[in-house]
Amino acid sequence: MELGLIGLGKMGGNMRERIRRAGHTVVGFDRNPDVSDVDSMEALVEALPSPRVVWVMVPSGEPTQKTVEALGDLLDEGDIVIDGGNSRWTDDIAHADLLAEKGIGFVDCGVSGGIWGLENGYALMAGGDPAHIKTVQPIFDALKPPGEFGWVHAGKVGAGHFSKMVHNGIEYALMQSYAEGWELLQKADMVDNVTEVYRSWREGTVIRSWLLDLLVAALDEDEALAGIRGYAEDSGEGRWTVEAGIEHAVATPAITAALYARFVSRQDDSPAMKAVAAMRNQFGGHAVHTDAPPKTSDTPSTPGG
C-alpha cells in the first residue's frame, strides 16, 4: 500500500526504510529537505492515492498538534491519520475528535524499539476504531517484529499511547533497578569485575532482559562509564505514568523513584538539600558547605542534633 510519513528523524527515517523493505510505497516529508521525498505536506497529500493514510512521527506536544491540525485541513473524509509519536493519550482523544469533524479517521500507535527497530522490528501498541486499524494493518505488519508478539490493538483511541506510556514508565523503573545494583557493586568493592557479574546474569537468571544486555554492551565500551555523565533526560511518558497513577490512586513508587532520580541528576545543586543543610546548621551548628563540594563522604559524620 501507499503511506505518507511525516517526520524523518532517528525513528521516522528508519521506519520509512523498514516499510519500504516490506514492499510498500512511502512518501516521506521532513522539515529537513535532505531527507525529504517531497517539498511540503501539501505535496505529500497530493502524492497519495485516496483514501490516504498518513503516519505522523514528530515530537509530541506542539509539533504533533500543528501537524494534525494541518492534516485536518489537507485531508478528506475517509482518510486516516496515525500518530506514531509519543503523544499523551489525552491529546489523542482531542485529535480524533478534531479529525472526526471532517470524517477523517485517527489511530494512535505507541512505537518501541529505538535504533534497533530497523533490523529487529518495532513493537506497536495501537488504539482506534477496528475498521481504521484494519485499513492500516499492512503498515503495522511491515513494522512489527517477525515473531508472534510485538503488536497489539490495545483498544479505543488513546489506548495505544496509554499502553506505550505505561511501557515507558516500567522502562524507567527497570533501568533504575539495574542502575542501583550497578552503583552498589561499584561502591562495595566486593567483586573483582562488575562487568563480568552483569554479563553472567544474561543467561539462566531471573533478571535476564534486553536492558541488561544493553547495559553490558555499554560496559564493554567503557567499564566504569567514565566517559558518561550521570545525567538523564526524561521524555514525558514517565511523568504521565506517575500522573495517571495519581489520577487512579495507584501507587507507583518504583517508577516514581526512577523519575525523581532523573530530575535530581540534572541539577547542579539541589535547593531542597540547601534547605536541609540550612536547618541542620540552625539547630546543630553543623557546618554548611559554601562552595565546591568536598570529596564524597560515605561514612556518617560525628553526630549532633
Add this chain to the structure above:
Amino acid sequence: MELGLIGLGKMGGNMRERIRRAGHTVVGFDRNPDVSDVDSMEALVEALPSPRVVWVMVPSGEPTQKTVEALGDLLDEGDIVIDGGNSRWTDDIAHADLLAEKGIGFVDCGVSGGIWGLENGYALMAGGDPAHIKTVQPIFDALKPPGEFGWVHAGKVGAGHFSKMVHNGIEYALMQSYAEGWELLQKADMVDNVTEVYRSWREGTVIRSWLLDLLVAALDEDEALAGIRGYAEDSGEGRWTVEAGIEHAVATPAITAALYARFVSRQDDSPAMKAVAAMRNQFGGHAVHTDAPPKTSDTPSTPGG
C-alpha cells in the same frame, strides 16, 4: 566427579538431578528420608572419596550455620564446602574462617533459576579461592546454563553471595516495576485486555525480559489474578541489598520501594496509617474508620485541614 549434596528441597533436589545427568555421582542427604540417599551427614561424608566436595543447599541463617559447623567436624584438610544457599555474604566470611582452621576450603555460590533450573540450567555466581573454584568447576559446568553466560567467579569469599544478593535486589525492583504498570492498566480502564498488552511487549520492546514472560504466563492462567492474594514474602536478600546500600551511602530507592511494598502487603492493618488517620481526625475532625474498611476510594475526598 563425586559430590555430597546436603539439602534436597525444591532447589537441591533438582540440582542433584541436573548434576547426575551430566555424568557425576551425587550423594544426597536431607532430613526427609524419602528423598535422601544416605541416613546421615556422617554417612554422606564417609561415602565420598578424599578430597571431598560437599555442596550445602539449606536455608540461610541457622540451618546453614549448623550444617557448616557439622561439616567442620566431619571433614578433613583439603576438603571443600560450597554454600549454594542464600546466605548473607558476611556469614560466608565467618564460615570460611571457621573451616580454614582445619584446612577445609570454602566456596560461596549464589544460584538463580528457580524451578526452571533443572531444564535450563542455573546461573551461578561464585566467590572463593581460585584453586578451590578450579577443583569444583566440573559441578559448576554441570549446573550452569548451556550458553556462554550464566557463570561467573565474582571474587573472593563472599563475592558470590554478594553478587546474588544484588541480583535479587534488582529482581525485587524489576518485579515491582511490572506490577505497578499492571495495576495502573487494570485500574485505568483504557485498554481492552491488559494481558494482550503485556503479551505484546514480549518482542521488540525495550522492556522485554524473562520476568515479563513469566507474568504473561501467570495472566494466561488467571487474567485478573483473582485467585492470588496481594501478599508477598521477602527472602532476606532484598533487605540485605538495602542495608548494603546504606552501608556504602548508595541510594536504592526503587529496590527499597519494592521491599517496602512487600512489607505493607503482609499487614492486616497499618499502624502508621492508623497514626495518620488519628492526626487527621485531631486537626480536621475527619472521620476515622473503626471497623471494616469501606469500598476502595479512588477520588479525593472533600477537603479539610
Add this chain to the structure above:
Amino acid sequence: MELGLIGLGKMGGNMRERIRRAGHTVVGFDRNPDVSDVDSMEALVEALPSPRVVWVMVPSGEPTQKTVEALGDLLDEGDIVIDGGNSRWTDDIAHADLLAEKGIGFVDCGVSGGIWGLENGYALMAGGDPAHIKTVQPIFDALKPPGEFGWVHAGKVGAGHFSKMVHNGIEYALMQSYAEGWELLQKADMVDNVTEVYRSWREGTVIRSWLLDLLVAALDEDEALAGIRGYAEDSGEGRWTVEAGIEHAVATPAITAALYARFVSRQDDSPAMKAVAAMRNQFGGHAVHTDAPPKTSDTPSTPGG
C-alpha cells in the same frame, strides 16, 4: 464590614462565628436550611451592600465551579469573590478570568487550622490583586491568628491556593514521618510506653510541633489506636503538590511517599502485589495466598529465586 459567606459546613460555620465575633456582619448561605441565614444565593447577594464581598467555602471542583459561575451572573462590577476552599490554583486563574469579564474581582485564599480555627484563628494564604486584597483585609484580620504570623499575601491570583497546596503537601509528609516512627516504636518492643516517648518529645526536641501535640492527644485517647483503622483519605492537595513537582522537575520523594501510603491504605488488596506474588510463584514455585491472609510475617521466609 459586611460579608456574604457561601458554605457553612465544618469550616464555613466556624468561620462565620469567628468573623461575627470580630464585629462584622455575615450573611451566610448553605444548601442546608438549618444553618443558612438566607434562602438562596440570590437572597444573599441582595442582602449585601455594594460593592459586595462574597466568600465561597464549598468543596473544590464542581461545587466551587458552579458557585463561582452563579456569582458571576448575580454580582456586579466592583464586587469581589473570595474562594476560601481548597481549589486547585489552575481553577483560580480560570475563575478570575471568568469574573473579570464582568469587572468582578477575585481573590483566592488558602485556609488552614481545621476545627481549631474558631478559637485559635485560621492561617490564611491569599492571592490576588493588591487592591482587592486591601478591600477584604478586615475579614482576613478577623480570621487570622492573633500573633504576628498566620497571614500572607502570597502573590497574584492562584498564589494563595498554590501556597496552601504546598502547605498540605508538606503536611502529608510530616504526618507520615511521625507515623513511621510510631509504627517502628510499636513493633520494635524496645520502649515501655510509646505514648510517653512521644509525649516527651513535645519540649526541647528538634521535632516538636503541633502535629506531634495532636498525635499525643490521640494516643491519650487510645494508646494503641486500636479503635482506628489504618485508612486515610486524601483531599487533592497532596496529589496536586506531586503533580506540580513533576511539572517543574522537582523531586518530592517524602511527600509522594506519604500520598502513596494513603492510596495503599485504602485498598482491600493490592493488584500490584498480586502481580508480584504471581511472578514469584512462576519462577520459584513460591506458594501464593489465595484467601484470607495469614498472620503478619516479620521475618524473611526461606529463600528461593
Add this chain to the structure above:
Amino acid sequence: MELGLIGLGKMGGNMRERIRRAGHTVVGFDRNPDVSDVDSMEALVEALPSPRVVWVMVPSGEPTQKTVEALGDLLDEGDIVIDGGNSRWTDDIAHADLLAEKGIGFVDCGVSGGIWGLENGYALMAGGDPAHIKTVQPIFDALKPPGEFGWVHAGKVGAGHFSKMVHNGIEYALMQSYAEGWELLQKADMVDNVTEVYRSWREGTVIRSWLLDLLVAALDEDEALAGIRGYAEDSGEGRWTVEAGIEHAVATPAITAALYARFVSRQDDSPAMKAVAAMRNQFGGHAVHTDAPPKTSDTPSTPGG
C-alpha cells in the same frame, strides 16, 4: 551532686554549663586541654566521690567504645556510666554487659536540643535500670527543659538511644518535607516571596513547628540560601532507623527518602545515573553528556525509546 563529664565539644561543653548553673559540681575531661578541668580520665575518676557518676559525651562508635572500656577499668562497683552520645542501641547493650561484670551500672541517654539546649534545656530519653535512673535523676533534672515534657525513662538499657534514633529518623523526614516544599515554591514562580509564605505558616497552620521556625531564621539570613551548598551529612541515626525498620518489616518510605536524598547530595556524579544514561544511549541513541552538565532542564526532551 557531683558528675564526671567526658567530652566537652559543642554539646558537652554547653551541658557542663547548664548542669553547673543548676548547682551541681561537674568535673569535665576532654582531649583538648583548653576546655578540660582535669588532665586525664584517671584524674577525673579520682576527683569524684564514690559512688561515682560519669557522663560520656563523645562520638558514637570507636570513641565511645574506648571510653566505656577505659571507665570499666577505672570505675568500681556501684558507680554508674551514662552514655549521652548518639550510640546505637545495640552498642548500649554490649556496654551495659561489659560494665555489669564489675558491678558498674549503665544508663543510655539520647539527648536532643543542639546548640539551643544550653538556654532551653535538652530533651532527654533514657534507658536503664530504674534504680540507676533514680540515682542520676538530679542531672537529668538539670539538663531537661523547664516544662512538663522533654524527659522520659523510655525503658531498659538501649531504650533511650532507640527512642533518640527514631526521633532523629523522624527529624530527617520532617526536614526533607519542608525542604521539598521550599524547592517547589522556589521553582514554580507562583508566589512573590517564598520566605514570607514560610513565615506565615509559623502560626495557625497544621505544619507549624520548631524546624519551620529554624528554616525561616535561615531564610532571613539568606533568602535564596545562595551561600549554602545542597550538601547534607548524615549522622548514623537515620541509617539505623531505616535498618531497624527493615529488621521489623516496618516500611519507612519518608524517612528513607530523606536519607537517600542526603546520600545523593554528597555525590559529585551519580554512578546509577551514568548507567541509566548509558542504557538510554544504547537503545535510543540518546546523547550522553560527557563533561560539564548543561543548564538544568525542567522540560521533557524529545522522546525516543
